[in-house]
Each structure stands twice: as structure tokens, then as C-alpha cells.
Amino acid sequence: MGISIRILLLSIVLVCLSASPLTAEEKGAQTDALATIQEQIRELKEQMTRERRAYETKLQEMERRVETLSKKMAEKPEADPEKSLEGDIAQSTADAPSSGPETVWSSVGSAIQSMNPEIAVSIDTLYYNDNTENGVGEIIGQVGGFGHADSHEEDHGHAHYFDKGFNLRLVELYLGAAVDPYFTAYTTLGYHNGIFEVEEAVFQTTCLPAGFQVKGGKFLSDFSRINRQHPHEWDFVDRPLISALVFGSHGLLETGAQLSWLAPTPFHLLLGLEAAQGDNENTFNNIGGDHLPDHSGPRLLVGWLKCSPNLPNRHGLQMGLFGSSGKNQETDDGNEDGTEDHWLDGNSSFWGADFVYKYDAPKEHGQGDWIVQGEYLYRRIDLDVVGHDLNPALVGRSLVKNQDGFYIQGVYGFLPRWRSGLRWDMAGLTNEDRYPTGNWDDFGTSCRFSGMVDFSPSEFSRLRFQTSYGDWALADGNREDFWQVFVQAIVNIGAHGAHGF
């Protein structure tokens, strides 16, 4: 810019000079001046070309630089196409149609869900009928050898059996979650016959090494499959006869602690030991009071072992052995005048075995599947008379009761979502009571045959029809036979309750 201005000025001067009228001297001086000006112009021109050249080289250099830069930029994604692919994946994931305000909703929803325990409710209702006069609930309290002959036990048995007609059998609310990295916990609250009670309330460890686990609280004993399952998981409406007679309508449900160990064997071997308070009215009873010693807990020990061989896929088998011993007390009203007149204190024990086999057929919705399971249980009650108002001579003598029983059942999926099953129950194959007086009774054997068909529209609902024929030996020596009909509906809402084996 400066150069061009200077050239302009010079040329103006030149033009002015040449245009004015001049003398000879002036002309001589003018030519000199002209020569110097021409010189200056030449110099200027040379300077201009030099500078232009410098500019051009600079420009070329910059162009080269831009070119290499743009080349580099173009090459950059090729340097790591995996990185750019990841970017593209993230981009197209973000562009997915389901994003938008709903994503906010779902993330809020999942945040709420993740902070709260899993919640599930199972509603178990049924229509029940039988052809006895006063209901099977009354008969079950009179089965020979099981339960006490006294009247309050009958009432107790009756309260927990089904009424003829419609029954809200159980509404179960389940709440469960991981407590922290070290514990999980759950509780089930049951509503039944107008009472809302805590059925199970359990915490268990997740962090113990070497296959150990500790469980504490109130829980269903894990000694057998039927005992640890909740009623809505059963394949038949009602509890197997031997389980109902020995443990009552809740099964062996105790407050205590359990230590179990998964052995480091190449097959599944699980051993468990439970210590519990022993509050089962049928077998492990603690009455205390004026006439009986008040034993402090834990009054019951249960041990079990479960073993599963490694069968091919689709086949599953688990076999178990169990045994138990605990304190037991009874009171009796010998002359039936309405007041207790003798008291017994001692031990009860039970032992037995169970198994379950499952076959998962390669068809949809359970078609062709099999579940076969069974259990044998033997119970012995050994009590000493600690007080007797009617016959004090019997104090110190013993009452011994031996009872056993088993069930075996099979369930088969005959159509998608449809299953049918048969169950055979027997109780009292051994069934003798040896009294303190030296007398003894040998009660008969009770048996029951059940058939069921169920339909599961989905994993969360099930409709079941069951009929049973029972022929039971009562304590008075008579037998009573009857038919039962059950129509059951079970629905589950809330968290997906995945069931164990």
C-alpha cells in the first residue's frame, strides 16, 4: 500500500514538472532531477518485485500448510475408525425414536425402582367343598396318633382349614432387596382369616467366603422342598398330609438362625444347620407355666443335606436327607372335665428324606415337562410325665409316640400352559402311642389320593381344579372317608418372583 502511494506521489510530481514552462538552466537541472527520479523509480520497481516475490512464496507456503492440514483432518478418522464408529453408535443410539421426554420418565422410574425394595403380592383364593358333615377341618384334628386328643387342638386345626364355599386363602405381600453389599433381606406378610401377620422376615449374608451363608430371622425351615415353599408355589392346593399332621397348617416356620455351606464338590452338595426357638404347636411345643419347666431357647435343632448330581441339560434332580431334635411339652385333660390334669415334658425328633426331579421338555409353555417329587418323614415324641393330678404314681413314666408318612406326586404338562398331576399321600404306616400307664394304641393308616388339572394363562396367573379322596383312621378307632373339591385361582402382581429349584 505504502509503495503504491509513493509511486502515485512521484508520478504527480513528474507530471507537474513536465507540464510547467521551463528555462534552459532549468531544463538542465530538470534533466538531472529527472535522472535521479528515474533512478528512484527503478529502485522502487525492483523493491516491489522483491516484495511481491516474498509475498508469493509466503502465500505458497501457507497454501501448502493448509493443504497438509486439511489432508491431516481428512485422514484423522481413518487413523482410528473404531473410535469414530463408537461415536456414530452413540449418536444413533441418542437418535433412537424412544428417546425424548419418555427417557426422563423412565430414568426417574428406574431410579425410584432401584431405590425401593421389590414388591410383589400374591392372591390365593379358592372355592372348597367336601361331603362330610362338619368339614374335613374337624376330621384332621382327630386323625389317630397325630395331634393331641384335647379339645383346643381341634379348634386350632379347624381354624386353619378351608371353609365350605369361598375362601380367601392367603394374601401374601413380599418385600425384598439387597441391604448393602453384605446382606439381602425380605419379608412376607400374610393376610389370612382376618389376621395380618409376619410370615417370614429374613436377612441373609452374601459375602461369606468358602460357600458359607448365614440366614436369620423368622423363616420356613429349608429341610424339605414342600416345607420351604410358599403355598402359592405348590403343585397342589393343600399341604401333603404328613406335613399338615406333623407341623400344622404353617409348616415348620420358626424364629432362629441358619448356617449353610455349599461344599466345594464338583456336584451340588449343600449342608445346613438351623437353630430355632421351637414354637410349633404340633411337634415342638413350649408351654411352661406352673407345672412345666420353662426351657430357654433355642429349643430346636434341624440339620439337612441336599445333593444334586450333574445330569444333562433339561434334567434336574435334588435329593435331601434331614433330621431334627427339639424340646416338646404337652398337657392333657385325662378325665375330660375341662381342666388340664397332667403335664409332660421331653423331646421330639423327626428325620426323613425327600427328592425332586424335573424334566424340561423342548416344547413351549411347559408342554411335556415333568416334576416328580416325594418325601418320607418319621416323627418320634418321647415325653416324661412331670405332674399328674389324677394319678401321681405315673410321674416319671414316659409317653412315646412314633408316627411316619410320605407323599409322592407327579405333574405333567400335557398341553402348552396346561398341567395335570396326581398325588398319593399316606400317614401313619407306623402309628403307635405307648402311654405312661403301660398301655399302647396302634392307630391305623390314613391315605388320600388327589388329582389336579391347572391352567396358567401366563407366568403370573394360575387356575386349578383339584379333587381328593381321603380315607383317614381316627383316634377313636373309626375310619372316615370323604371327597374334596377345590377350585383355586392364584394371581401374582409386582416384582417377578423367580422361584428356586
Add this chain to the structure above:
Amino acid sequence: MKMDKSIGCSRLLWPVVIAFMATCLTWTSPRAEPIKIITSTTDMAAIARAVAGRHGVVGSICSGEEDPHFIQAKPSHMVMVRDADLWIRVGMDLEIGWEGPLLDGARNMDIRVGGARHLDASEKVMRLEVPAGRVTRAMGDVHPQGNPHYWLDPLNARIAAKSIANRLCRIEPKHAGDFRKNLVLFRESLDFRMFGKGLATKYGGARLWSLLLKGELDNFLKGLPKDGSPGNENLGGWLGRMKPFRGQKIVVYHGSWIYFTNRFDLVVIAEMEPKPGIPPSPSHLSRVIETMKAERVKAVIMEPYYNRKPADLAASRTGARVVICPLSVGGAPHIKDYLTLMDNMVDQISEALQTEFSQNKP
């Protein structure tokens, strides 16, 4: 005399004690054993096997013939998971019916959800059918996190392989180099099959995937000089073979195929199940048949473990073909790894779509 006896006893006892202690020590001391990886399905097992290479022993809970939605968590499965160094699940609630009791029963703290050796292979994949809004069970088996059959999109297999490699590098850093090398090899062979060897070699699989994702692959291929030089040939591989069928309408039994149909541009016009997990009812089936007739659907695609009668009925009424296609590695004897799974799927589906109607029914 008594002293002598006790010394004799201890002489006998010492070797026994030493032998016992030695056994204990060898039992507990870490051995240079391969990493034990247990996966929920065979597909994840196949990918893990490719990535872990000789450093891993891989097993899976489901066989390829079983429906992974409905697996019974057996005690023997718990033993497998107990001994695992890494648990890999498909995720997105596919295993929700059985994973909980399995991991609880295994008593292996590290493989529990959130543990260092628990890998959810879905964490980085591209999800489809993520429900927008509230999900209720009245909709059937809808997975709130989206359709979990994502491995049928080869790109997701590629992503899952990366997640697996990353996790393996973290838990076994001394073999990290090998895992990365195996990952590159797996990606390379997958990209060869997807796009054809020539294209994938010249331009790199990742670049082709990027172009495909952005919808620019067709234009890119058109722009290539058709001079017959290596690498400039037409689209090959699975994508090339499925290209003639883009936009074709098909019917599926269960909504398992969305990732495949989405990747290869097929259109699922109807499902045999009225709702996910609910078997076909007669009225729904007749609606499906009407749709098939109207849209001239050539193929009904279904997994081997569903009842094929409804599909056969629909096929016989419309002239369409029923394609019983394994969804998982091991679903047929010759499907031994991920690439043969996809090979087979492309084979079966393209074959069904290219044949003319078997009977000319309207």
C-alpha cells in the same frame, strides 16, 4: 515303653500331616489355570470364546436349543457359576426368570449384580423397542429395558465383544495383549462376513459400519470406481446377500427377530403371538393370515422351540414358507460359533425370500 509308643505314633503321623498340609496348600495356591467364564446363553459363550482365546474356558447355562426366557436354575448350574471367574449375561431382563436364584445359590460374591466379575453384555449395545412410557403385564412379556435379542445384529455382537474384552483385560491384565488381539481378529472376520472380504479389507470394517449407520453406505459404494480393481467390487457378505430383499415383508412368531430385520431392512408385518409370550389364538391367527395374503408375505420365521402348527397352518393358507431358524449358537449341530449362526440365518432367510410362492394362492 509308653514314650516309645507315642514316638512311633508321631513318626507315623508326621508324614500324614505333612501330606495333608501339602494338599491343602496346593489346593488353595493360585494355579496358572485358564479363566473360567460362564455365560447365560451360547451366543455370549461363543463371543467370549473368540475373545478369551486360549486363556479362557467357557461354558453356558442354556444350550442353544433351549428358550433362554424359561430356564430352570438347577443346582448343577449353581455349581458352574460358583466356580466361575466371570459371569456374562445377555441382560435386558432376558434372564430375569432364573438368574436371581442361580447367582444367590452360587455363593460367589464377585459374580453378583454389581460385582467385578459380573458382566452385563448389553450395557453398550444398540437397543431396540425400548418402551416409551409405562409397561404393564397386560402387554404380555414386554421387557422394560427393550427387546433383549440384540445379538442378532452383528454390530451388537461386535460391541458385546468389546465389552467382554475390556472386562477380561481388567480381571486378567497379564493377558490383555492377547485379548485385544483376539478382539481385532473377531471384528475382522465378522466384518469380512458382513460386507465381503474385498470391501472390508480395503476400507476397513469400522468405516463401513459407520457409513451403514449413517445411511451413506449405498452412496459410498456407488461412488467407487468400477474398474474391477481389488476392493472396489460390489457389496458382498451378509449385507450383499440380503440386499435384494430390502423392504420385503415377513411374519415372525415371537418378537425375537427385530434386530436382524432392522439391520437387513426387512419389514415385520405381523407376529404370530398376539402379545409377547402369549400363544396364538385362533382369531389372531386368522387376522395374521389375512395380513399375509394382503401383503403377499413369503416367509414366516420362527425359533425351533415354539409350536410350529399355527405357522404351518398360516403357510398352507397363503403359500408362504415356514423358516425354522435357530436363534442361538448350538441351535443346530453345525452352528458352532457366532459367524456360522449368522451365516445360517442369512442362508435360510434369503433362500426363503428368493423362492417364488410354492403354490399360487392369492
